[in-house]
Amino acid sequence: MPQNAPVLRDIHVPEVSMWWPLAPGWWVLIALALIAVAIAIHAWRRRVARRRRADAVLAELHAARERHAVDGDAAAFAASVNQLLRRVARLRDPRSVTLSGDAWARALAAQAPRADVALLVALDAAMYRPRADIDVAGTCRDADAWIRAALRRSSRVTA
Template identity: 75%
Template sequence: MQQQSGPVLRDIHVPHVSMWWPLAPGWWALIALLVVACIVAVLAWRRRAARRRRADAVVAELRAARERYATDGDAAAFAAAASQLLRRVARLRDPRSVTSSGDDWRRVLATQAPRVAVDRLVALDGTMYRPKAELDVAATARDAEAWVRAAMRRTSRVPA
């Protein structure tokens, strides 16, 4: 017999460990981060969809006013309806805008939707009180719709 020079060793048996379980702590952190990111994305998507629905509702009211103008030809009534809608949207971001007129109203309109031309929109306040109002309804409705969509897209509030 041959003499052994060291201890007798047995073969190593590796226990069966699933590839997926148990996960290392880094994987749990990554999964938690992904869940939080998904929740934030869903909430942001829902807020954006709700904002878009509100803007679509306001634009639908504006289009209804334009259709009423097409049937009755009353530019003053269209101007009053459009002005009321603009003030309602402006009030969402700046409650003080309801009482604005003239240059203050122009500033409010320009501040809330900086890339939209506001000249026709400012003229609505004077037009609605004229018995024979001259108004380019199609262009004004386009400007008002663009302003509403731009103003409702911006979410930050004007400081009080």
């Protein structure tokens, strides 16, 4: 061998990584994990939005009660609480906004079955009376319970 000749070495194969490329089963598992994370984030956002909506509605109910405590206007209190109930009812069943009397009572009872709606139905007529005699504390208690129950149920009424 000549003295000036380069020294040749053996062929070096690059190291093979055993984890890449991933097998199809791993891709399916990653896709399922991403879908599960997306569903969890969506459910969490809906829950937070529902809680914020309920808090806003209940704050509006308590503001109506405080306004009544200041001015004593029972008709205005009845009108604002009745409007609030109809807005919450519209979230679940858009047709319930136009109801009155017994149909309105059935709609209230259907949307929150465990709530007592007797005082709430009376608001429909009390807001038109010049001197409405309303149990404000009882109405607020029943409206609070009805709103919580109606907003807790997540599915809309169909048909």
